[in-house]
Amino acid sequence: MNRKYMAEPYRIKMVEPIRETTKEERITLLKNAGYNPFSLKSDDVYIDLLTDSGTGAMSQDQWAAMMIGDEAYAGSRSFYRLESVVKNITGYEYFIPVHQGRGAEKVFLPQLVTKPGMYYISNIHFDTTRAHVELAGARALDCVVPDCYDIEHWHDFKGNMCLECLENTILEKGKDNICGVIMTITNNSAGGQPVSMENMRETKKICDKYGIKMIIDGARYAENSFFIKEREKGYQDKDIVDIARETFSYADAFLMSAKKDGLVNMGGVIAIKNDRELFDKCRTYVVPYEGFPTYGGLNGRDMDALAVGLMEALDIRYLTHRIDQVRYLGDRLHEAGVPIQYPVGGHAVFVDCKAFAPHIPYDQFPALSVTNAIYIEAGVRAVEIGSLLLGRDPDTLKNRESKMELMRLTIPRRLYTYNHLDVVADAVIHVYEHRHELKGYQFDYESKILRHFTSTFKPI
Numbered sequence: 434m435n436r437k438y439m440a441e442p443y444r445i446k447m448v449e450p451i452r453e454t455t456k457e458e459r460i461t462l463l464k465n466a467g468y469n470p471f472s473l474k475s476d477d478v479y480i481d482l483l484t485d486s487g488t489g490a491m492s493q494d495q496w497a498a499m500m501i502g503d504e505a506y507a508g509s510r511s512f513y514r515l516e517s518v519v520k521n522i523t524g525y526e527y528f529i530p531v532h533q534g535r536g537a538e539k540v541f542l543p544q545l546v547t548k549p550g551m552y553y554i555s556n557i558h559f560d561t562t563r564a565h566v567e568l569a570g571a572r573a574l575d576c577v578v579p580d581c582y583d584i585e586h587w588h589d590f591k592g593n594m595c596l597e598c599l600e601n602t603i604l605e606k607g608k609d610n611i612c613g614v615i616m617t618i619t620n621n622s623a624g625g626q627p628v629s630m631e632n633m634r635e636t637k638k639i640c641d642k643y644g645i646k647m648i649i650d651g652a653r654y655a656e657n658s659f660f661i662k663e664r665e666k667g668y669q670d671k672d673i674v675d676i677a678r679e680t681f682s683y684a685d686a687f688l689m690s691a692k693k694d695g696l697v698n699m700g701g702v703i704a705i706k707n708d709r710e711l712f713d714k715c716r717t718y719v720v721p722y723e724g725f726p727t728y729g730g731l732n733g734r735d736m737d738a739l740a741v742g743l744m745e746a747l748d749i750r751y752l753t754h755r756i757d758q759v760r761y762l763g764d765r766l767h768e769a770g771v772p773i774q775y776p777v778g779g780h781a782v783f784v785d786c787k788a789f790a791p792h793i794p795y796d797q798f799p800a801l802s803v804t805n806a807i808y809i810e811a812g813v814r815a816v817e818i819g820s821l822l823l824g825r826d827p828d829t830l831k832n833r834e835s836k837m838e839l840m841r842l843t844i845p846r847r848l849y850t851y852n853h854l855d856v857v858a859d860a861v862i863h864v865y866e867h868r869h870e871l872k873g874y875q876f877d878y879e880s881k882i883l884r885h886f887t888s889t890f891k892p893i
């Protein structure tokens with residue numbers, strides 16, 4: 434059978450009821466939340482597309498694996514099971530578990546900041562990564578390919594590093610002032626867009642030329658591997674796990690939020706290829722921040738669920754359906770004329786709110802305006818990825834203008850059906866048809882670090 438979108442490769446064995454609210458209720462709920470969807474109670478949300486982070490459904494095998502979790506403080510069996518899976522997938526020698534991606538960033542990133550005035554360079558730093566770079570006293574520079582900003586046209590690998598920008602930046606800042614190059618795969622802030630194997634390889638060459646470490650921020654490395662298999666010449670017949678392994682071969686370290694392609698609700702990974710000294714430094718730091726190096730803030734049972742989840746996420750049937758679901762929502766919006774980033778990335782559909790609501794200036798956060806409107810319309814929670822998320826310049830304290838003002842409709846893994854996605858599509862299309870009524874927002878309270886999480890707003 435040749436279907437356009439692959440049906441769920443699983444049956445639903447357990448269900449979680451969801452509450453529905455009325456439009457009148459939602460108007461009040463949003464006002465009480467300071468017009469910041471992060472402050473809504475999940476019970477007041479019908480379909481929650483805020484994030485794909487830790488929101489997925491675990492499989493029966495993962496739940497079963499939790500039963501054999503070994504809760505020993507040091508050297509638990511769960512740790513060794515997880516370690517062996519991580520080493521097998523990455524081909525790396527060293528592994529430290531952490532409680533989530535930012536735990537990995539907090540432990541790892543400061544280790545390469547050896548003096549003031551240094552820089553990390555990334556295709557695009559994810560927001561917590563940028564925050565940890567800045568907290569470590571360094572600065573974060575982005576060198577994504579210009580294709581990334583060509584929102585409506587197809588490019589196979591919009592998440593790629595711009596090699597010219599990378600090399601020029603290294604030369605301009607001086608190679609001794611670069612802490613490392615961080616390749617984010619898929620490129621979350623670019624719309625979950627993939628990075629090609631060729632780009633990984635070429636980036637690694639530049640890193641080697643200047644003696645700079647390459648780090649993979651690989652929360653969605655399995656989805657990235659899927660896109661490589663689908664789009665890059667020479668990879669069609671390769672297994673996903675082999676594509677992943679080749680990807681890892683081009684880096685020196687791997688940081689992962691396992692809440693994405695780990696298919697767990699909490700967890701993170703630091704893996705280091707072969708630098709023993711760097712591993713020792715991270716192991717020393719992980720103790721005060723996360724926990725003893727054989728649990729790193731995780732329960733034994735969490736490590737077992739992750740060991741199983743990491744393998745399930747590399748299954749081609751799982752990945753095909755996963756990417757198809759995202760594509761389905763994207764296609765519905767695209768066909769209705771809603772401006773979206775095209776093609777859609779791996780974990781979300783990004784609606785181009787600069788084109789959606791061009792009458793709202795960047796510092797009145799057009800994507801927040803669209804996000805709030807679809808919540809009121811249908812109880813769907815999305816998230817702003819634009820100038821609000823980008824925050825202020827740490828030196829000048831000015832509002833930075835993001836090149837893109839996006840609303841991210843993030844699809845949790847294995848959680849919702851195509852019917853839920855139809856509700857979402859209908860809501861977005863409805864708001865699009867009434868887009869001229871949308872209004873911008875100003876701060877009521879602005880928090881200093883990662884401001885999009887806790888600030889409150891007033892409609893203008």
Ligand SMILES: *Cc1c(COP(=O)(O)O)cnc(C)c1O
Nearest residue numbers: 533534535559561621652690692
């Ligand atoms: C989610 C994410 C992080 C941070 O991970 P958490 O588990 O949320 O702390 C870092 N980098 C990327 C690319 C991410 O998607």
